Amino acid sequence: MKPIHKLNGGIGATLCHLCSIIITTGLTQNLYCDKCLSERVKTDSEFKQIKERANNLMRLKNGFKDKQ
């Protein structure tokens, strides 16, 4: 799995794979934030579940934001 890098000009940032928060500014090899690392589950299916939950949360948040 590759780190998620975001380039908003400047030095960019590395995002958490699970919750998409910015782990650190700059492009690093980190995949997860500290919180997700400590909660990280072992199996692929469990991992997928967490990721889907995070995606749903994001969609929800974006939906609220887009509402006018």
Ligand SMILES: [Zn+2]
């Ligand atoms: Zn995270």
